[in-house]
Amino acid sequence: MKSHCNDAEFAEALLAGTPPAHVAECEVCRSEWEALGGAIGSFRQTAHQDAERPASFWTAQRAGIRSRIPRRAMAAGLRWAFVSGLFLCIFAVMLFLPGRTSKAPVSTNTASATKPALDDDALLRQVDEAVTDDTPPAMEPTALIASEMNSALSKGSQDQ
Protein backbone atom coordinates (compact mmCIF):
# COMPACT_ATOMS: atom_id res chain seq x y z
CA MET A 1 0.00 0.00 0.00
CA LYS A 2 1.22 3.54 -0.86
CA SER A 3 2.36 5.76 2.03
CA HIS A 4 0.33 8.85 2.88
CA CYS A 5 0.32 11.88 0.58
CA ASN A 6 3.14 14.35 1.10
CA ASP A 7 3.11 18.17 0.90
CA ALA A 8 4.01 18.25 -2.77
CA GLU A 9 1.21 15.87 -3.68
CA PHE A 10 -1.33 17.89 -1.70
CA ALA A 11 -0.08 21.12 -3.28
CA GLU A 12 -0.26 19.61 -6.75
CA ALA A 13 -3.78 18.34 -6.08
CA LEU A 14 -4.88 21.73 -4.74
CA LEU A 15 -3.52 23.39 -7.87
CA ALA A 16 -5.30 20.92 -10.06
CA GLY A 17 -8.45 21.15 -7.99
CA THR A 18 -8.81 17.38 -7.88
CA PRO A 19 -7.93 15.11 -4.94
CA PRO A 20 -4.90 12.82 -5.18
CA ALA A 21 -5.79 9.30 -6.36
CA HIS A 22 -4.50 7.92 -3.06
CA VAL A 23 -7.29 9.72 -1.20
CA ALA A 24 -9.85 7.28 -2.56
CA GLU A 25 -8.22 4.38 -0.76
CA CYS A 26 -6.87 6.08 2.38
CA GLU A 27 -9.15 7.39 5.13
CA VAL A 28 -6.33 9.42 6.77
CA CYS A 29 -5.39 11.26 3.58
CA ARG A 30 -9.05 11.80 2.67
CA SER A 31 -9.64 13.45 6.05
CA GLU A 32 -6.59 15.63 5.64
CA TRP A 33 -7.52 16.54 2.08
CA GLU A 34 -10.99 17.55 3.21
CA ALA A 35 -9.61 19.56 6.14
CA LEU A 36 -7.02 21.30 3.98
CA GLY A 37 -9.47 22.02 1.18
CA GLY A 38 -12.07 23.20 3.65
CA ALA A 39 -9.61 25.49 5.44
CA ILE A 40 -8.40 27.05 2.20
CA GLY A 41 -11.99 27.40 1.03
CA SER A 42 -12.85 29.20 4.26
CA PHE A 43 -9.82 31.42 3.79
CA ARG A 44 -10.97 32.38 0.28
CA GLN A 45 -14.51 32.98 1.45
CA THR A 46 -13.33 35.16 4.33
CA ALA A 47 -11.04 37.17 2.04
CA HIS A 48 -13.88 37.83 -0.39
CA GLN A 49 -16.41 38.67 2.30
CA ASP A 50 -13.96 40.98 4.08
CA ALA A 51 -13.47 42.96 0.88
CA GLU A 52 -17.17 43.47 0.25
CA ARG A 53 -18.11 47.13 0.38
CA PRO A 54 -21.28 49.11 -0.36
CA ALA A 55 -21.71 50.62 -3.82
CA SER A 56 -21.01 54.08 -2.41
CA PHE A 57 -17.49 52.96 -1.49
CA TRP A 58 -16.68 51.98 -5.08
CA THR A 59 -18.23 55.16 -6.43
CA ALA A 60 -16.11 57.21 -4.04
CA GLN A 61 -13.04 55.25 -5.10
CA ARG A 62 -13.66 56.03 -8.77
CA ALA A 63 -14.33 59.67 -7.96
CA GLY A 64 -11.07 59.79 -6.02
CA ILE A 65 -9.14 58.34 -8.95
CA ARG A 66 -10.83 60.73 -11.39
CA SER A 67 -10.06 63.75 -9.22
CA ARG A 68 -6.41 62.82 -8.88
CA ILE A 69 -5.77 62.32 -12.58
CA PRO A 70 -5.88 66.01 -13.68
CA ARG A 71 -3.93 67.02 -10.61
CA ARG A 72 -1.18 64.60 -11.52
CA ALA A 73 -1.15 65.79 -15.12
CA MET A 74 -0.98 69.39 -13.92
CA ALA A 75 1.78 68.52 -11.48
CA ALA A 76 3.76 66.98 -14.33
CA GLY A 77 3.20 70.13 -16.43
CA LEU A 78 4.31 72.37 -13.58
CA ARG A 79 7.37 70.22 -13.10
CA TRP A 80 8.37 70.69 -16.73
CA ALA A 81 7.68 74.43 -16.55
CA PHE A 82 9.83 74.71 -13.44
CA VAL A 83 12.71 72.80 -15.01
CA SER A 84 12.52 74.90 -18.19
CA GLY A 85 12.45 78.13 -16.16
CA LEU A 86 15.41 76.97 -14.10
CA PHE A 87 17.44 76.29 -17.23
CA LEU A 88 16.56 79.71 -18.62
CA CYS A 89 17.64 81.37 -15.38
CA ILE A 90 20.94 79.49 -15.34
CA PHE A 91 21.55 80.42 -18.97
CA ALA A 92 20.76 84.06 -18.28
CA VAL A 93 23.03 84.18 -15.24
CA MET A 94 25.88 82.62 -17.21
CA LEU A 95 25.34 85.07 -20.05
CA PHE A 96 25.36 88.21 -17.93
CA LEU A 97 27.74 87.15 -15.21
CA PRO A 98 30.26 90.04 -14.58
CA GLY A 99 34.00 89.34 -15.10
CA ARG A 100 33.32 86.80 -17.80
CA THR A 101 36.24 86.26 -20.19
CA SER A 102 33.95 86.84 -23.14
CA LYS A 103 33.38 90.43 -22.05
CA ALA A 104 37.05 91.29 -21.41
CA PRO A 105 38.24 91.11 -25.03
CA VAL A 106 35.41 93.41 -26.06
CA SER A 107 36.53 96.13 -23.66
CA THR A 108 40.17 95.61 -24.63
CA ASN A 109 39.31 95.91 -28.27
CA THR A 110 37.39 99.11 -27.61
CA ALA A 111 40.31 100.61 -25.73
CA SER A 112 42.85 99.63 -28.32
CA ALA A 113 40.57 100.96 -31.03
CA THR A 114 40.10 104.31 -29.25
CA LYS A 115 43.79 104.88 -28.43
CA PRO A 116 45.09 104.88 -32.05
CA ALA A 117 42.23 107.20 -32.94
CA LEU A 118 43.50 109.65 -30.34
CA ASP A 119 47.10 109.21 -31.56
CA ASP A 120 45.99 109.90 -35.10
CA ASP A 121 44.37 113.17 -34.02
CA ALA A 122 47.53 114.31 -32.25
CA LEU A 123 49.63 113.40 -35.25
CA LEU A 124 47.33 115.33 -37.57
CA ARG A 125 47.50 118.30 -35.25
CA GLN A 126 51.29 118.14 -35.31
CA VAL A 127 51.28 117.95 -39.12
CA ASP A 128 48.97 120.98 -39.29
CA GLU A 129 51.20 122.96 -36.96
CA ALA A 130 54.28 122.00 -38.96
CA VAL A 131 52.62 122.98 -42.24
CA THR A 132 51.34 126.30 -40.93
CA ASP A 133 54.68 127.11 -39.21
CA ASP A 134 57.00 129.48 -41.19
CA THR A 135 60.16 127.62 -40.29
CA PRO A 136 60.37 123.97 -41.11
CA PRO A 137 61.47 121.94 -38.14
CA ALA A 138 64.79 121.00 -39.80
CA MET A 139 65.70 124.67 -40.23
CA GLU A 140 64.77 125.71 -36.71
CA PRO A 141 68.44 125.82 -35.39
CA THR A 142 69.53 127.96 -38.31
CA ALA A 143 66.57 130.22 -37.80
CA LEU A 144 67.48 130.51 -34.12
CA ILE A 145 71.14 131.48 -34.94
CA ALA A 146 69.95 133.95 -37.54
CA SER A 147 67.52 135.55 -35.14
CA GLU A 148 70.22 135.81 -32.43
CA MET A 149 72.70 137.41 -34.95
CA ASN A 150 70.00 139.84 -36.02
CA SER A 151 69.26 140.78 -32.48
CA ALA A 152 73.03 141.21 -31.71
CA LEU A 153 73.52 143.40 -34.75
CA SER A 154 70.55 145.53 -33.95
CA LYS A 155 71.74 145.82 -30.34
CA GLY A 156 75.25 146.96 -31.57
CA SER A 157 73.84 149.58 -33.86
CA GLN A 158 71.72 150.95 -31.01
CA ASP A 159 74.84 151.22 -28.75
CA GLN A 160 76.78 153.19 -31.35
Added chain:
Amino acid sequence: MSATLQPAVVAGTVNAQGLAEEDFESIVLAHQQRIYRLLLTLLRDPDAAASLTQDCFLRAYEKRHTFRGEASVGTWLTHIAVNLMRDHVRSRRQGFWKKIFQSGNSSDGANEEAVSEAVADAHATPEQQVLAREQADTVWRAVSRLSGQQREVFVLRFSEEMPIEEIAVALDLSVGTVKSHLSRAVAAVRKHLKETYGEIALQRR
Protein backbone atom coordinates in the same frame (compact mmCIF):
# COMPACT_ATOMS: atom_id res chain seq x y z
CA MET B 1 -13.90 59.15 -19.87
CA SER B 2 -16.79 57.13 -21.11
CA ALA B 3 -18.38 54.24 -19.32
CA THR B 4 -18.33 51.98 -22.36
CA LEU B 5 -15.58 49.57 -23.14
CA GLN B 6 -15.25 46.77 -25.57
CA PRO B 7 -15.44 43.42 -23.79
CA ALA B 8 -12.07 42.47 -25.25
CA VAL B 9 -10.40 45.29 -23.36
CA VAL B 10 -12.01 44.34 -20.07
CA ALA B 11 -11.15 40.72 -20.64
CA GLY B 12 -7.60 41.74 -21.40
CA THR B 13 -7.24 40.60 -24.98
CA VAL B 14 -6.58 44.05 -26.34
CA ASN B 15 -3.69 44.33 -28.77
CA ALA B 16 -3.85 48.05 -29.42
CA GLN B 17 -0.92 50.37 -28.91
CA GLY B 18 -1.69 51.07 -25.29
CA LEU B 19 -5.03 51.65 -23.64
CA ALA B 20 -7.22 54.46 -24.81
CA GLU B 21 -8.10 57.08 -22.24
CA GLU B 22 -11.81 56.61 -22.87
CA ASP B 23 -11.49 52.96 -21.86
CA PHE B 24 -9.97 53.75 -18.53
CA GLU B 25 -13.05 54.27 -16.39
CA SER B 26 -14.47 50.98 -17.61
CA ILE B 27 -11.25 49.25 -16.63
CA VAL B 28 -11.50 50.76 -13.15
CA LEU B 29 -15.11 49.62 -12.94
CA ALA B 30 -14.23 46.09 -14.00
CA HIS B 31 -11.17 45.57 -11.79
CA GLN B 32 -11.42 47.84 -8.75
CA GLN B 33 -13.07 45.29 -6.47
CA ARG B 34 -10.59 42.56 -7.30
CA ILE B 35 -7.57 44.87 -6.84
CA TYR B 36 -8.94 46.17 -3.55
CA ARG B 37 -9.61 42.63 -2.33
CA LEU B 38 -6.12 41.50 -3.28
CA LEU B 39 -4.51 44.44 -1.47
CA LEU B 40 -6.75 43.98 1.56
CA THR B 41 -5.92 40.27 1.76
CA LEU B 42 -2.21 40.97 1.48
CA LEU B 43 -2.09 43.96 3.81
CA ARG B 44 -5.05 43.42 6.17
CA ASP B 45 -5.36 47.20 6.31
CA PRO B 46 -8.57 48.61 4.78
CA ASP B 47 -7.29 52.21 4.63
CA ALA B 48 -4.03 51.24 2.98
CA ALA B 49 -5.86 48.93 0.59
CA ALA B 50 -8.25 51.71 -0.45
CA SER B 51 -5.44 54.20 -0.92
CA LEU B 52 -3.25 51.76 -2.84
CA THR B 53 -6.17 50.76 -5.06
CA GLN B 54 -6.43 54.38 -6.18
CA ASP B 55 -2.65 54.57 -6.62
CA CYS B 56 -2.76 51.40 -8.68
CA PHE B 57 -5.24 52.84 -11.17
CA LEU B 58 -3.46 56.18 -11.27
CA ARG B 59 -0.22 54.45 -12.13
CA ALA B 60 -2.01 52.36 -14.72
CA TYR B 61 -3.45 55.57 -16.21
CA GLU B 62 -0.02 57.15 -16.39
CA LYS B 63 1.48 54.07 -17.99
CA ARG B 64 -1.50 53.20 -20.19
CA HIS B 65 0.51 53.94 -23.34
CA THR B 66 3.03 51.25 -22.39
CA PHE B 67 0.38 48.51 -22.20
CA ARG B 68 0.81 46.31 -25.23
CA GLY B 69 -1.66 43.54 -24.47
CA GLU B 70 1.04 40.93 -23.93
CA ALA B 71 -0.66 40.07 -20.63
CA SER B 72 -4.28 40.62 -19.72
CA VAL B 73 -5.35 43.94 -18.21
CA GLY B 74 -6.10 42.09 -14.98
CA THR B 75 -2.61 40.61 -14.81
CA TRP B 76 -1.05 43.96 -15.65
CA LEU B 77 -3.04 45.66 -12.87
CA THR B 78 -2.13 42.87 -10.45
CA HIS B 79 1.54 43.45 -11.28
CA ILE B 80 1.17 47.17 -10.51
CA ALA B 81 -0.80 46.49 -7.31
CA VAL B 82 1.74 43.99 -5.98
CA ASN B 83 4.61 46.40 -6.66
CA LEU B 84 2.77 49.19 -4.86
CA MET B 85 2.03 46.85 -1.97
CA ARG B 86 5.73 45.92 -1.72
CA ASP B 87 6.72 49.60 -1.67
CA HIS B 88 4.13 50.23 1.01
CA VAL B 89 5.40 47.31 3.10
CA ARG B 90 8.97 48.53 2.72
CA SER B 91 8.02 51.96 3.98
CA ARG B 92 5.96 50.63 6.85
CA ARG B 93 7.76 47.39 7.57
CA GLN B 94 7.29 47.46 11.28
CA GLY B 95 3.54 47.47 11.03
CA PHE B 96 3.25 44.90 8.31
CA TRP B 97 1.05 41.93 8.92
CA LYS B 98 0.78 42.61 12.63
CA LYS B 99 -2.88 43.28 12.19
CA ILE B 100 -3.54 39.70 11.30
CA PHE B 101 -2.14 38.59 14.64
CA GLN B 102 -4.06 41.33 16.40
CA SER B 103 -7.25 40.32 14.66
CA GLY B 104 -6.62 36.68 15.49
CA ASN B 105 -5.86 37.39 19.12
CA SER B 106 -8.35 40.15 19.77
CA SER B 107 -10.45 39.59 22.82
CA ASP B 108 -13.19 42.06 21.98
CA GLY B 109 -14.75 39.56 19.64
CA ALA B 110 -15.29 42.09 16.87
CA ASN B 111 -12.90 40.46 14.46
CA GLU B 112 -14.02 36.99 15.36
CA GLU B 113 -17.53 38.08 14.68
CA ALA B 114 -16.49 39.50 11.33
CA VAL B 115 -14.77 36.28 10.38
CA SER B 116 -17.71 34.29 11.60
CA GLU B 117 -20.06 36.40 9.53
CA ALA B 118 -17.74 36.13 6.59
CA VAL B 119 -17.72 32.37 6.50
CA ALA B 120 -21.26 31.95 7.71
CA ASP B 121 -23.46 29.93 5.46
CA ALA B 122 -27.18 30.43 5.66
CA HIS B 123 -27.63 26.67 5.68
CA ALA B 124 -24.71 25.84 7.99
CA THR B 125 -25.29 24.79 11.56
CA PRO B 126 -23.71 26.90 14.34
CA GLU B 127 -21.11 24.15 14.82
CA GLN B 128 -20.20 24.25 11.14
CA GLN B 129 -19.95 28.03 11.24
CA VAL B 130 -17.61 27.89 14.21
CA LEU B 131 -15.52 25.24 12.48
CA ALA B 132 -15.33 27.32 9.27
CA ARG B 133 -14.31 30.36 11.28
CA GLU B 134 -11.58 28.41 13.05
CA GLN B 135 -10.32 27.01 9.78
CA ALA B 136 -10.15 30.42 8.10
CA ASP B 137 -8.44 31.88 11.14
CA THR B 138 -5.86 29.10 11.13
CA VAL B 139 -5.05 29.64 7.46
CA TRP B 140 -4.79 33.41 8.01
CA ARG B 141 -2.24 32.77 10.74
CA ALA B 142 -0.29 30.35 8.62
CA VAL B 143 -0.31 32.73 5.66
CA SER B 144 0.92 35.55 7.88
CA ARG B 145 4.03 33.53 8.65
CA LEU B 146 4.92 32.91 5.02
CA SER B 147 7.63 34.86 3.23
CA GLY B 148 6.49 37.82 1.15
CA GLN B 149 6.57 36.03 -2.19
CA GLN B 150 5.02 32.84 -0.81
CA ARG B 151 2.18 34.87 0.64
CA GLU B 152 1.64 36.71 -2.63
CA VAL B 153 1.60 33.47 -4.60
CA PHE B 154 -0.72 31.78 -2.11
CA VAL B 155 -3.20 34.67 -2.06
CA LEU B 156 -3.20 35.07 -5.84
CA ARG B 157 -3.80 31.36 -6.32
CA PHE B 158 -6.19 30.46 -3.54
CA SER B 159 -8.00 33.73 -2.92
CA GLU B 160 -7.99 35.25 -6.40
CA GLU B 161 -7.86 31.87 -8.16
CA MET B 162 -5.43 33.14 -10.78
CA PRO B 163 -3.82 30.56 -13.08
CA ILE B 164 -0.18 29.74 -12.37
CA GLU B 165 0.97 31.29 -15.66
CA GLU B 166 -0.71 34.62 -14.85
CA ILE B 167 0.75 34.64 -11.34
CA ALA B 168 4.18 34.12 -12.88
CA VAL B 169 3.67 37.13 -15.19
CA ALA B 170 2.21 39.32 -12.45
CA LEU B 171 5.07 38.62 -10.05
CA ASP B 172 7.88 38.43 -12.62
CA LEU B 173 8.64 34.84 -11.66
CA SER B 174 9.02 31.63 -13.62
CA VAL B 175 6.19 29.10 -13.55
CA GLY B 176 8.51 26.68 -11.75
CA THR B 177 9.26 29.23 -9.04
CA VAL B 178 5.55 29.93 -8.57
CA LYS B 179 4.85 26.21 -8.18
CA SER B 180 7.72 25.89 -5.73
CA HIS B 181 6.41 28.81 -3.64
CA LEU B 182 2.92 27.34 -3.69
CA SER B 183 4.15 23.93 -2.61
CA ARG B 184 6.01 25.46 0.33
CA ALA B 185 3.05 27.63 1.24
CA VAL B 186 0.67 24.65 1.21
CA ALA B 187 3.14 22.69 3.31
CA ALA B 188 3.27 25.54 5.82
CA VAL B 189 -0.51 25.78 5.99
CA ARG B 190 -0.83 22.00 6.36
CA LYS B 191 1.77 21.99 9.12
CA HIS B 192 0.01 24.84 10.90
CA LEU B 193 -3.32 23.03 10.68
CA LYS B 194 -1.73 19.96 12.22
CA GLU B 195 -0.12 22.00 14.97
CA THR B 196 -3.37 23.74 15.72
CA TYR B 197 -5.74 20.79 15.67
CA GLY B 198 -3.41 17.85 16.04
CA GLU B 199 -3.12 14.84 13.79
CA ILE B 200 -6.09 13.01 15.29
CA ALA B 201 -8.41 15.99 15.37
CA LEU B 202 -7.47 16.80 11.81
CA GLN B 203 -8.21 13.30 10.75
CA ARG B 204 -11.61 13.43 12.44
CA ARG B 205 -12.50 16.51 10.43
